[in-house]
Amino acid sequence: MIEANIERLWEQLMAFIEEGRVIPVIGPELLMLDIDGKPALLYDYLAEQLAKRLGIKSEADDTLNTVACRYLAQGGQREDMYPVLKRALAELSQVKPPETLVKLAEIRPLKLFVTTCFDPYLVRTLNQVRYRGKDSTQVLEFYPGSGKDLPEEMEYLAGTTVFHLFGKLTAAPDYAVTDEDILEFMHALQSADTRPKLLFDALVGQGLMIIGCQLFDWLGRFFVRLGNRHRLIISKEKTDFLVGDQIRKEINLAEFLLHFSSRTKIFPMQSIEFVNELYQRWTAMHPAGVDDGEHFDTAARALPVDKAEPVELVAEPDAREPMRGGAVFLSYAHEDEEAVIAIKHALETAGIEVWFDRNTNALRVGDNFKARIKTNIEQCALFVPIISRHTLTQERRFFRFEWKYAQECADFYPESRRFIMPLAIDDTPPDDPNLDEYIRELHWERLQNGQCGAAFLTELKQLQRAYRRNSE
Template sequence: MGVGPGEAAVAGDPSRHEELWERLLQYVEDGVVIPVVGQELLSVDVGGRTILLYEYLAQRLAAALRVKPPDADSHAPLNRVACAFLEGGGEPERIYSELQRVMKDVGPLAPPAPLRKLASIKPFYFFVSTTLDSLLAQALNAERFGGASSTDVITYSPGNPQDVPDDVENPARTRVYQLLGHVSSMQDYVVTEEDALEFLHNLLFSARPKRLFGHLQKRQLLILGCSFPTWIVRFLIRASRESRLLLARGKMDLVVDSGTREDLALVSFLQSYKTRTEVFDTGTAIDFVDELHRRWTARAPQAPDPAAGPTAATPAPQIYAREGVVFLSYASEDRDVVRSIRDSLEAAGMDVWFDQHDLHPGDDFARRIKFTIEACALFVPVLSKSCLKRNRRFLQLEWDYAKIEAHKALPSRHFIVPIVIDDVPLGSPDLPEEFGAVQAARLQNGRLSDETIRGMTTDYREFQKRRGGL
């Protein structure tokens, strides 16, 4: 990405582009990404031509309501048709009944290829749909369940405000949450901006699905082709954070949307308030999904095709990760100071990960770091002003992995043990809030205090006992 933690940016620079992809793929692998799927991905075949579903529905609805159809490629085509009908004195209820009839006349549609590609990425187990159709659930059923209707679909509407179940974090269940309703003859799904305003008012005040928003706050959102007005984008990003945007820490959201990236005022807003929101600025949402699928397929181990018959097994590459270590995470400028910290900890009997010696040419750096942090006894971020500089790709990845592990750990376990080596402010929005939530150690005359070493030794030994089943 090439931006400091906490900043928003348009990811057009090649080095930032690749860094963003690496972080996103790591988040996907860890199962902490929620795709928010929108109308720009609904490329369907109707009557021998390929067209976006909402564009086709808008044309048919305009004919049914006898209003001028929207221009080709216009933004929010259904909203435009509905507004033209209402401006001519039409009754609102007719919009929804006519749209339901149009959907029935269209008949069954094959799930669009972009949705099937998303569905094939197995770490995605919870999806938010912002469209009025069932195509996402159909794609998931086709890709994962042989066409059986095994995807759980939860539909929100002001008249029936359903929340997610208690086991929403169970990756064994595949779920779609229809945030803006589902097409019906009733006025309980979103066609117009006024509908969206009413839904969001209910989501916030009248019938808030608390478990849903709690789940969104713990995950990274991947907002794909939703064609939202910018005020809805701002709402969704804020609603998925525990605190105000100016204090945003700990999570990254990614927006892939033609309207958003062209709205310089919105991009400026996301940058000014350091929301940790990235706006992907190359190609369409469909292009992005194609690239995500390509990269994920190249990265993830593929299950064998049963129809292909037995084949010689190709052993997966072994990623060596030392278990039960003290993991030192630091900026390269601080290596000499960190070396002295390592020496003190090793002298106290601890096994220490120090990447100058523990990474070798040919290693899969990101995966080895990930596995080692997952298995380490203590994660020790060595904090300094150098940590706040830009282009800290692996340092940021280490922090992200540690935050995930910290959330898994028992409340009684001391997992993150920050060590501060200069006057870097722990309250900086560029540092994870998890680092400021625990007591940080500080060097005294360039060395760790005996009290700090004793405390870390106790925590280290407790971990080894639990690991050994003692």
């Protein structure tokens, strides 16, 4: 039965998103593209292209599954279809991203996305909206026998992660195209030996926002059950939200959920309509994200599938924004900002959560500002001063206030605890007299050929994880 009190549903969902307690599960109904001047759902277009390129008769309501079945019935080989689909998607490289994905990417508390689709649009959109076009979103995929899983528990994931539940695009048959593929994926996902344990720990511990997934009757029942630790009839731990054009048609599924899964709520809306309203409600609650004029403009920009354009999209965090406890604090001279942004992306790609202030181009005054910086340093897991020739200046600079306060905080830790980890980005000598004595005495890391060393990244990640575990 479809939930009648829609406003109550919205209040619940928005509160859960605000608290970071929701994992969106994305399906093909959200992928509306403008192809050759006409709106088309991506997977309907791919079904048409697959039939055309395999020489199979195309019909109006074809899906990838029906085309595949027709091809196999005529003696075709299953392996033929996957490279064809890869080529068809590559030809859409200049098509703008689905507006629905852009709007979901703008909702920053959503950091782990699960998708039942194999295309790269979700990952590309997140990179463009959140990382200025850099390939910084962590991408994982499951397929039978792969053993793929999250690298760590959800609460320790830094940055944004996308998990392809039914495989991702490749020339090999490692993603789901047919109903038989989906059956095998579902079988493997339920196996104690092959299921991605950390992913499912996240799915059963968080509310699921399942949008646009074509869950036909029994597939829908199995899918909802995967996201619950106990039998649906007794599960009271969390609330899941279902939205979809197909789901609204599944009367038997709705009846089943009504009687056996009262914590699963169905929004009486179409998938794209739902995302539009979700975005409208979120931006009304968080108007600063819209008023700064730097959010993603879907009418003006195209997002290539194979190569993201590195354009300025969103403002980086500054001292006005709260820092999540346990982040790595980067402190630097403003002349080194470009290098520090590259370091930030390298750390986030390695799964390390980072905070830094992009507005350090002057010595700023004011007790409120200094108090916020102090609080962030006190709450960070590690403090990383970025050392370069620019930090040797004898001018009054705010980064020195940060460095001195970090040294005060370090006094409260035992000597065995690494808190300040200097990173040199050029050949600045460690004995330069313009650096404070305590900085000169610390062990420095240096960029290797302009890159952060693997050992350094591993140590940062381990120390951040240990800090957060101890804080719990």
